[in-house]
Amino acid sequence: MSDIVSDVLMLIGAIFLLLAAVGMVRMPDLFTRMQAASKASTLGIACVLLALAFHFPGISVNIRVIGTITFFYLTAPITAHLIGRAAYFVGVPVWKGTVIDELRGRYNPLTHHLGSDDGAADGAWEERPDQREA
Amino acid sequence: MTGLSIETIVFLMLTGAMTLAFVRVVRGPTLPDRVVALDLFAVLSTAFLTVYAIDTDQQVFLDVAIVLALIAFLSTVAFALYIGRRARDE
Numbered sequence: 757m758s759d760i761v762s763d764v765l766m767l768i769g770a771i772f773l774l775l776a777a778v779g780m781v782r783m784p785d786l787f788t789r790m791q792a793a794s795k796a797s798t799l800g801i802a803c804v805l806l807a808l809a810f811h812f813p814g815i816s817v818n819i820r821v822i823g824t825i826t827f828f829y830l831t832a833p834i835t836a837h838l839i840g841r842a843a844y845f846v847g848v849p850v851w852k853g854t855v856i857d858e859l860r861g862r863y864n865p866l867t868h869h870l871g872s873d874d875g876a877a878d879g880a881w882e883e884r885p886d887q888r889e890a
Numbered sequence: 891m892t893g894l895s896i897e898t899i900v901f902l903m904l905t906g907a908m909t910l911a912f913v914r915v916v917r918g919p920t921l922p923d924r925v926v927a928l929d930l931f932a933v934l935s936t937a938f939l940t941v942y943a944i945d946t947d948q949q950v951f952l953d954v955a956i957v958l959a960l961i962a963f964l965s966t967v968a969f970a971l972y973i974g975r976r977a978r979d980e
Contacts, residue, residue: 763896766941770903773937777907780914780930786923789914793930804937808952811944817952824956828933831963835929838970843922845977 762810769803772796785851786843794836801828897945904941908934925969932962 779792802825809821844859863870911934914927936955943951 762944766900766944767896769937770900770907770941773934774903774907774910776930777910777934780927781910786920786926789923790926793926797930797933801933801937801940804940808940808944812949817949820952820956824952824959827956827959827963831959835963835966835970838967839922839925839929839973842970842973842977843920846920846922846973847977848920848922 758810758813762807765803765807765810769800769805769807772800772803776800784853786848787840788851790836790840794832798828798832801825897941900941901938901945904934904938908938922973925966925973928969929962929966932958932965936962 773796776793776796779796780789783789783792805821805825805828809818845863850857859870908931911927911931915924915931918924918927936959939951939955939958943949943955
């Protein structure tokens, strides 16, 4: 019984990880790619680790599996946020079909000031010269 | 099911996923693209180690997977700080 559960969970996790990698190649720009990579890969690795917990009985493996899953769920959004923020500041191009860019006009590349209101760039702001649509 | 066990199928799928992630590492037009792809590559390596632990009935590989996950997180954070600092210095 637990072997069947383990196999099914392992297969589901591998499918999610494969989908994350496919999204990594197929998605049009960095931010959509990050969306595929962080969400699908977190779910996939959680399923694979749960398969390990079902395969090995015993509390020590289960505790370590739970700790690792918690670690992945905590760190995946942090890394995605950090890379997305840094990439936006560098000026990574955004996909041409992007509907909304809430940070547009709120980041001043000269002073590196990021404000929450539209006047954060002190009027000297028009549009990022280095941010072109892909 | 003769010959192909479910672990082998999962290994093949993870290898294909690693190949796709590596395609993005090679092609990625900017540095953050490559960093994201390498992060995904580290997660895939962790999954590979976990499935290997199931395949060989060795619990030790779970510890290796945990260490790999920790190092992957730290390296990605370091890369993000480096990219941000480089944007600030320019």
